């Protein structure tokens with residue numbers, strides 16, 4: 141698009157960056173939009189995490205339920221589609237986006253999301269964005285925002301896609317990346333990891349990343365019952381015998397969660413931990429290890445199951461504060477479990493000491509993009525290469541830690557092949573003492589698990605995070 145005159149507003153023209161999260165002294169916009177603006181500013185200006193900063197803002201400003209829901213959709217959607225909206229905004233200003241005042245750019249992104257993805261009529265998106273910018277930044281910036289927003293609202297997202305994205309026929313990755321708000325490198329990684337289904341499956345997968353994740357709960361075995369969660373308004377999970385899904389509301393209001401008898405945990409996370417516990421084992425089954433345990437979701441589940449079988453869990457994390465969270469998660473379990481702060485690549489335990497080992501490896505988290513709206517733009521392809529040596533080293537340490545005949549579960553919250561099957565293939569090839577086990581029988585009732593032996597969950601297929609599980613036995 142080559143418009144005759146594009147609005148121009150340089151960084152130095154702004155009325156200054158706002159930098160407190162307190163309400164502005166000139167509140168001309170509604171509280172929901174101001175809260176979303178402040179959340180997006182904290183994310184883009186201070187590297188905050190939206191899932192942490194937004195709930196704080198909503199609570200401190202006492203937004204009612206309707207405004208809180210609007211602010212949440214606006215914040216999360218804006219952050220998910222930042223790359224797409226930047227291309228659209230960039231096509232409608234006469235400067236590189238880097239020269240715009242960052243608060244003005246964030247306000248324009250919020251305005252773009254309202255008009256392009258939230259069914260807010262264009263005139264309302266223009267006027268509320270102008271009000272927001274006037275109240276938060278200044279009059280000059282408001283005039284600029286007015287001009288840009290009018291142009292952005294002239295088309296819907298499909299029309300902007302047709303105009304600005306690569307054509308689907310020539311560059312399906314570039315096209316879907318624009319239309320579904322993902323960086324192209326992530327779209328490629330998902331396409332490589334998807335077992336089949338072609339471009340339609342890829343598109344469904346990307347669309348699922350833009351839907352809010354359900355609030356999944358897990359009771360700690362021996363400490364809580366799913367019925368208790370159901371009585372509090374949750375529905376039993378589809379596959380996890382310890383899981384329940386909360387359709388709405390704050391999980392913190394549920395007594396079992398407040399008391400630590402249950403916790404918030406994705407159903408896929410529950411299932412991979414349960415598969416490790418359920419897979420049969422010859423010989424003793426007394427010593428379990430969780431090598432990367434913080435904050436303790438899987439450790440809590442494993443500890444409860446270990447207690448029921450008179451087994452003991454050693455839960456390890458390298459970071460002190462994460463290990464403290466594991467301790468909290470295990471508090472109330474009557475078993476003799478231990479939490480240790482240590483580097484699990486070189487843990488202070490004897491070789492071949494454990495019967496079952498969980499390695500929930502540090503990873504890119506590309507399987508949980510639904511929950512972390514800004515993560516897709518923060519992550520870089522170089523992160524994957526940087527994580528690989530640690531994942532490999534940890535898996536080798538897991539193999540050393542398990543006894544012959546014992547089981548290792550290698551788990552990630554990413555479907556990126558360079559973090560999943562490739563790491564496992566590499567370690568199996570070099571170790572010569574590992575056999576891959578078909579994990580699917582230990583996920584009974586879960587459909588569409590592919591050809592095995594490893595399992596990859598998908599948000600668009602299973603409604604869970606994209607958890608990966610490889611089950612290995614040491615010969």
Ligand SMILES: C[S@@+](CC[C@H](N)C(=O)[O-])C[C@H]1O[C@@H](n2cnc3c(N)ncnc32)[C@H](O)[C@@H]1O
Nearest residue numbers: 432433434435436437438457458483484500502
């Ligand atoms: C994916 S998270 C684990 C999530 C956890 N299993 C759960 O279900 O709550 C990975 C964890 O590995 C820890 N970690 C990273 N490198 C480690 C190392 N070398 N040794 C031990 N823990 C490590 C991180 O601190 C982080 O808490």
